Amino acid sequence: xxxxxxxxxxxxxxxxxxxxxxxxxxxxxxxxxxxxxxxxxxxxxxxxxxxxxxxxxxxxxxxxxxxxxxxxxxxxxxxxxxxxxxxxxxxxxxxxxxxxxxxxxxxxxxxxxxxxxxxxxxxxxxxxxxxxxxxxxxxxxxxxxxxxxxxxxxxxxxxxxxxxxxxxxxxxxxxxxxxxxxxxxxxxxxxxxxxxxxxxxxxxxxxxxxxxxxxxxxxxxxxxxxxxxxxxxxxxxxxxxxxxxxxxxxxxxxxxxxxxxxxxxxxxxxxxxxxxxxxxxxxxxxxxxxxxxxxxxxxxxxxxxxxxxxxxxxxxxxxxxxxxxxxxxxxxxxxxxxxxxxxxxxxxxxxxxxxxxxxxxxxxxxxxxxxxxxxxxxxxxxxxxxxxxxxxxxxxxxxxxxxxxxxxxxxxxxxxxxxxxxxxxxxxxxxxx
Ligand code: LLP
Numbered sequence: 001x002x003x004x005x006x007x008x009x010x011x012x013x014x015x016x017x018x019x020x021x022x023x024x025x026x027x028x029x030x031x032x033x034x035x036x037x038x039x040x041x042x043x044x045x046x047x048x049x050x051x052x053x054x055x056x057x058x059x060x061x062x063x064x065x066x067x068x069x070x071x072x073x074x075x076x077x078x079x080x081x082x083x084x085x086x087x088x089x090x091x092x093x094x095x096x097x098x099x100x101x102x103x104x105x106x107x108x109x110x111x112x113x114x115x116x117x118x119x120x121x122x123x124x125x126x127x128x129x130x131x132x133x134x135x136x137x138x139x140x141x142x143x144x145x146x147x148x149x150x151x152x153x154x155x156x157x158x159x160x161x162x163x164x165x166x167x168x169x170x171x172x173x174x175x176x177x178x179x180x181x182x183x184x185x186x187x188x189x190x191x192x193x194x195x196x197x198x199x200x201x202x203x204x205x206x207x208x209x210x211x212x213x214x215x216x217x218x219x220x221x222x223x224x225x226x227x228x229x230x231x232x233x234x235x236x237x238x239x240x241x242x243x244x245x246x247x248x249x250x251x252x253x254x255x256x257x258x259x260x261x262x263x264x265x266x267x268x269x270x271x272x273x274x275x276x277x278x279x280x281x282x283x284x285x286x287x288x289x290x291x292x293x294x295x296x297x298x299x300x301x302x303x304x305x306x307x308x309x310x311x312x313x314x315x316x317x318x319x320x321x322x323x324x325x326x327x328x329x330x331x332x333x334x335x336x337x338x339x340x341x342x343x344x345x346x347x348x349x350x351x352x353x354x355x356x357x358x359x360x361x362x363x364x365x366x367x368x369x370x371x372x373x374x375x376x377x378x379x380x381x382x383x384x385x386x387x388x389x390x391x392x393x394x395x396x397x398x399x400x401x402x403x404x405x406x407x408x409x410x411x412x413x414x415x416x417x418x419x420x421x422x423x424x425x426x427x428x429x430x431x432x433x
Contacts, residue, residue, distance in 0.1 A: 002283040003033040004370065009329040011368055015397040018288055018327050022366050025392055025401060027290040028307035030377045031368075032062070032402075034070055034395035036284035040254075041074050044280070047258025048272055054120075056100045058238045058277030059085055061374035062285065066393050066402040068092035071280070077120065079238070079275040083110040090117055100235065100273065102149070102199070104170055105129075111136045121145040123197040123235060125172055130185055137190030147195040147235050148182060150175045150220065152213040156201030156239065159318050165200025165213060172198070175216055182224055193229055195270065196220060199237025202278060205251040207260050210239070214264035221268050234265055238275040242282040244371050245321045254279065278374040285373020287312050287389070288327065291365045292344065301339050303361060308343025309350040310383040312369060312376050316349045324352065327366035330359030345384050377403075387411060 003014045011018045013031050021031060044055045056077035059068060063085060068078065069092045078089040081103035089099050096118020101110075104125045111133050114122070124130045124146050137144045151172035156163045164171040173181050178196075185193045200213050214236060221231045241251040252260075254276075261272060289307030296302075314320035324341055336357040343350040352369070361367070380389050390405040 001039070002036045002370075004036075004286055004368070006329050011325070011327045011329070013286070013394045016394050016399050018286075018368060019366055021392055021394075021399055022288055022290070022327070025390060026405065027288055027366065028305075028311050028389050029288055029405070030285055030372065030389060030391045031288055032064075032067060032281075032285045032373055032391065032393045034393060036373075037067065037070055037280060038074055040276075040280040040284060041071055041076055043254040044258070044274060044276055045075070047254045048261065048274065050258070050262050051266065051272060053272040053274075054098065056098070056235075056273055056275050057280055058275045059089065060378060061277030062281040062376070063088050063378055064391050064393075064402050065092050066391075066400070067281065068094065070393075072098075077273070079277075083107070083113050086110065086114050086117065096120065100275070102197070102275070106133075108132055108136060112140070115140050115142050115144055119144060121147055121194060121233070121235075124148045124185070127173070127181060127184060130181070130188065130191070134188035134190045143190055143192050145192050145194045145233075146185065147197040147233060148173060148178065148185060148193070149197040149199070150178050150217070152198055152200065152216045154200050154209050154213045154216070156204050156209045157206060158201045158203050158239075158241070161318055162203060163201040165198070165209070175220060178220055179223065179227060182227065182229055186229065193231075195231055195233030195235060196224070197235040197237070199235075199275065200239060202239050203241040204239045205241040207252045207256060210236075210257070211260055211264060214261065218265045218268060221265070221270070231268075232270055233273065234268070234270045235273040235275065236261060236265070238277050238279075240276055240279045242279055242371060242374075244323070246323060280374075282371050282374035285371075285376060287322075287369040287372040287376055289367055289369070291361055291363055291367065293363055294339075294361065297340075300355075301337070303339040303341045303358065303367075305341065305343055305352070305367065307352075307369070307389070308345040308384070308386060309347065310345060310381045310386050311343070311389040312352070312372055313379045313381075314372075314375060315352045317379075322352065322372060323370040324356065324358070324367050325370060326359060326361060327368055334359040345386070382411060385411065 054077045056079040058079040077098035102123040149172035289305040293304045338355040341353040391403040
């Protein structure tokens with residue numbers, strides 16, 4: 001459930017008409033609902049309330065300071081995957097002991113930054129990385145908690161580009177090798193092994209792959225404990241999917257996910273962490289865009305929007321489906337007809353949907369992409385020198401621009417000119433004479 005609903009035929013974000021925001025901010029823009037973010041976080045928190053736990057929001061999904069602060073105020077931890085995300089989490093006021101550092105290629109600088117700033121744990125992804133964490137921690141006179149991410153070789157049954165738990169994926173260490181890696185971790189100075197980490201992929205629409213993975217983690221916990229390791233924390237990753245298309249079968253809910261966790265690993269007495277991103281932010285955000293032209297092609301009609309693949313890359317990158325709805329609802333009984341919905345970027349890949357059935361739309365009309373809150377703004381670029389799409393947040397009847405659209409001057413000012421171009425060379429000026 002989200003808080004983008006029609007009232008008397010006009011789409012609202014909580015208590016604010018979307019069209020009103022579009023008139024003041026301009027299009028395209030991302031729009032987030034505080035109530036939806038908070039609601040989704042609480043669903044996870046409640047789903048794990050049977051035991052000690054921390055919900056660490058995977059901030060790669062949407063990392064604006066306002067979003068992080070909203071969730072941090074609810075008690076969320078953060079799952080970060082880069083020095084930049086770590087800095088963002090700290091800037092939003094998240095204490096180090098609520099920040100988990102994941103990611104397959106943490107650099108020495110990032111590791112140092114996190115140890116100095118405070119960290120709940122590193123989720124280690126390889127033996128070479130473990131050695132570097134050990135060395136940096138020892139240099140700093142610290143002992144840092146680690147889990148080791150195991151790759152359970154489970155098919156997450158999701159899009160190949162976002163599946164991470166099969167042996168051919170770059171993530172984690174093979175679960176069959178885990179005992180050796182844990183033994184090595186126990187020998188290294190500066191590390192305190194505290195648990196196991198697993199994350200098998202994103203946009204999972206069934207519980208069964210989680211169940212397979214978590215059962216393997218439960219078995220491994222027993223084995224490692226028998227080997228003498230103190231396993232007190234299990235980080236079970238993120239990945240729970242959301243319904244993007246209305247026709248989709250409904251993916252499992254956070255409550256089902258929490259019950260599954262209790263059933264598979266609850267008996268081990270570990271503190272549980274999860275790292276949901278998409279389910280917290282996905283339906284808490286929409287992308288609002290305006291129709292520039294309705295263009296009649298040969299045998300097809302194009303809806304050319306001012307939003308493009310650089311603003312929302314998911315359809316181009318993962319063939320992802322987003323519901324696209326008019327901001328002013330069509331008259332009841334209005335006839336639907338097929339449109340190819342595209343952006344203005346000079347690539348055929350800049351296509352959001354083909355043959356999508358839409359109500360009548362005309363130049364200047366507003367549309368909203370639903371479920372765009374996760375992996376939307378964070379994956380945007382300035383391709384075609386299109387300004388990075390701004391972000392707006394609502395809370396009840398309050399509206400705030402949480403990231404402004406850069407001006408062309410600001411965009412150009414980020415470039416700098418090398419000396420040899422700054423002053424015209426003699427040859428150039430001679431030629432000009
Ligand atoms: N933990 C780890 C270690 C991850 O790699 C990810 C996502 C998550 C947690 C959060 O997963 P979630 O709950 O959001 O599914 N850009 C793609 C999704 C990439 C996901 C990468 N890792 C998309 O737009 O679908």
